Amino acid sequence: MKKPKIGRNDPCPCGNGKKYKRCHGAPTAATSPQFLSQSAPRFSVHMHPTNTVPPEVIEKAMAQMREHERQQQERRRLYGHVRPEIAADFQGHKFVAIGNTLLYMPSERCRFLTDVLLAYVPQLFGKPWFDSEIAKPPDDRHPVMQWRIKGMNYMNAQPRLPDGSYGATPTGPLLAYLTFAYDLYVVAHNARLDNRLVERLKQMDQFQGARHELFAEATCLRAGFKIEHEDEEDRSSRHAEFTATHLATGQIISVEAKSKHRPGVLGQAGAREPVDDVNLRFGHLLNDAVAKNPPHPLVVFLDMNMPFEAANRFLSSIPPHPFILRTLNRMRKEHGGKDPITQLVITSHPGHYTRDTEIPRHGHVVGQISQTPLKSARMEALLAIAEATSLYGNIPQELPINGLAA
Numbered sequence: 377m378k379k380p381k382i383g384r385n386d387p388c389p390c391g392n393g394k395k396y397k398r399c400h401g402a403p404t405a406a407t408s409p410q411f412l413s414q415s416a417p418r419f420s421v422h423m424h425p426t427n428t429v430p431p432e433v434i435e436k437a438m439a440q441m442r443e444h445e446r447q448q449q450e451r452r453r454l455y456g457h458v459r460p461e462i463a464a465d466f467q468g469h470k471f472v473a474i475g476n477t478l479l480y481m482p483s484e485r486c487r488f489l490t491d492v493l494l495a496y497v498p499q500l501f502g503k504p505w506f507d508s509e510i511a512k513p514p515d516d517r518h519p520v521m522q523w524r525i526k527g528m529n530y531m532n533a534q535p536r537l538p539d540g541s542y543g544a545t546p547t548g549p550l551l552a553y554l555t556f557a558y559d560l561y562v563v564a565h566n567a568r569l570d571n572r573l574v575e576r577l578k579q580m581d582q583f584q585g586a587r588h589e590l591f592a593e594a595t596c597l598r599a600g601f602k603i604e605h606e607d608e609e610d611r612s613s614r615h616a617e618f619t620a621t622h623l624a625t626g627q628i629i630s631v632e633a634k635s636k637h638r639p640g641v642l643g644q645a646g647a648r649e650p651v652d653d654v655n656l657r658f659g660h661l662l663n664d665a666v667a668k669n670p671p672h673p674l675v676v677f678l679d680m681n682m683p684f685e686a687a688n689r690f691l692s693s694i695p696p697h698p699f700i701l702r703t704l705n706r707m708r709k710e711h712g713g714k715d716p717i718t719q720l721v722i723t724s725h726p727g728h729y730t731r732d733t734e735i736p737r738h739g740h741v742v743g744q745i746s747q748t749p750l751k752s753a754r755m756e757a758l759l760a761i762a763e764a765t766s767l768y769g770n771i772p773q774e775l776p777i778n779g780l781a782a
Contacts, residue, residue: 455772456598456764457623458566461489463775472775475564487541488773493557497524500560505578518580519643519728523553526732548730551769555727556587558771559594567593567603580643584681587642588635589617591723591768592677596620596631599764601757614668620675627757629718630670634661635679642681642728654686659703666707666716673718673753675761680724684737687724691740704744715746718753721765741765 451460462473470486472479474496481495497520498506509521517525527550534544546554563569576586593603601622606615616630636658639646649655658678665676680687690697700722708715725739743762745755 454767454770456767457600458562458598461772461775463777465777470775473565474561475566475569477564487775489558489561489771489775490554490773492775493554493561493771494524494528496561497553497557500564500574501578518578519583520553520556520577523549523556523728526550527553530733545735547733548727548736549732551736552725552727554771555725555769556590559590562594562597563590563603566597568605570605584635584637584642584644585633588677588679589633591679592631592633593618595677595721595764595768596761598767599757599760600624601629601760616665616668616670616674619672622754622757622760624760625754625757627754628672629675629753629757630668630672631675631677632665632668632670633677633679634658634665636661636681638681651683651685654682656690656699659706662703662707662717662720666711674716675719675721675758676717678720678722680722680740682724682726682740683729684726687726687740691722691724691742696742696744700742700744718746719758719761720744721761723765723768725768739768 464471465483468483469480470483472486472492474492479492479496479499481491485491486495501520506521509517514522514525527547530547530550531542531544534542537543560569573586573589576582577590596603596618599622601620604619604621606618617633618631619628620631621628636655637644638649638655640648658680661678662676665674680691682690690699695701704715704717704720707717720743722742722744723739727736727739730736743765745758745762
C-alpha cells in the first residue's frame, strides 16, 4: 500500500499538534544552507528537528571542533603519531602517565615535559645504577650520566626567567640527554619498553647499539607504526630488532638498527679518530642486517656516529655520496640485481661530540628507498618513516594542567 503524502501544513503525525513543516518536516541543522556553507570538517551534526539551537551556538561549537582538529594536525606535524601527554595536578603534586606507569613530583618542580624527562631516566634505571655512576670518576661514568650532569650544570648556570624557569638553547650534552630520555618516553608511552633493551642501555659496552635501536623504535612509532618485539628465546634463527606494522596501510616491515662504533666515543675505548680521517666503512653492518633474512621488507637504520664536520662532508651531498652508492650497488649485484634492503636510513646526530657548553649544529639524515626491492612495500609507509626521522629532536614542552595535552 502506497504511503500517503503529508502536506507541509498538515498536522504532524507525531501528534504534538504542530504543523509538519514546523516539526518532523523541518530541515535539520546538518542540511541547512548555513551549515553547508561552512568549510567541510570530518564530522557532522544531527539534531532532532524539534530542538531549537541558536545559530551562534552551533557556529561556536563547530569552531571549537575545527580548532581542536587543527591543533591535532599541528601536533602530528611536529611530533608524529604519538599519544599526547597525560598529566594532572593533585594536592601540590604533578602526576604524569607514561604508558602504564605513573611518575609524580612536586608541581612547582614539574612545569614542563623536560622536567619529567630529567626525572624519568634515574627512576627507570634505578637508584643502585644512579649511585654507582655518581661514585665513579667523571670521565669513567656512563655516557647518559655524563650528559645529565653536564647538561644540568649548564642549566643551573643560566639566569632564571621572570616565572622562575630556565630559558636557554640546549648544549650538546643536554640535547643528547633530552633526546635520549624523550625516545624512552615515546616508546614507554606508546608501546612496550622492552626490559632487555633497558638493561642493555644501562651497560656501558652495550649502550651505543641499544641507543640506536631505541631511536629506530621511537621513529617508527612517530611514523604511525605498531611495534612487535621478536622472540629472543627462539634460537632456531636470527631475528631482526623488531617487526613494525604501519597502521594506515597495514604494511609490515622488519627493522634492523646498526651503529658505527668509533674509539673514544659513546663508551668505546681508545683515542678519537681525527675529524678529517674518520673510518667510512659500513658495508659489514649492512651485510649483517641482511644475513638475518627477515620475513618482511627490510628497513635498516644506520648510525654513522660522526662529528659534524665529517658528517657534513659525507652525508650532505645530493645524490648520496659515491661511497654510499658503491656499497649499495655492490649489494644489489650480490643479490641478483635486487636490493636486499628496502629502505636505508643513515643518520648522524653529533650532540655527543660537542664540548660541555657548545651548542650543537644540526644532525644529518640520508634516506634511500629501493627501486628494485626483493619484497613489495607500500611507498606510503616508507615515506612515513622518512618524514618521522626528521622529527628527531622535537620535544613538546607544555604539560596539561589536568588531562590530555592539546
